[in-house]
Amino acid sequence: MTVVHSLWHVRDDDEQGDYAKLIGIYSSDAAARAVIKRVRN
Helix, strand or coil: CCCCEEEEEEECCCCCCCEEEEEEEECCHHHHHHHHHHHHC
């Protein structure tokens, strides 16, 4: 079995409902965490 990490940006909007955008699918936890650091800045 292959484990992957999916990274999503989810915004809660009371008027229009939730909005979710897929940032990416990563093969390791380290790769996903590196992207989180990159997109936060």
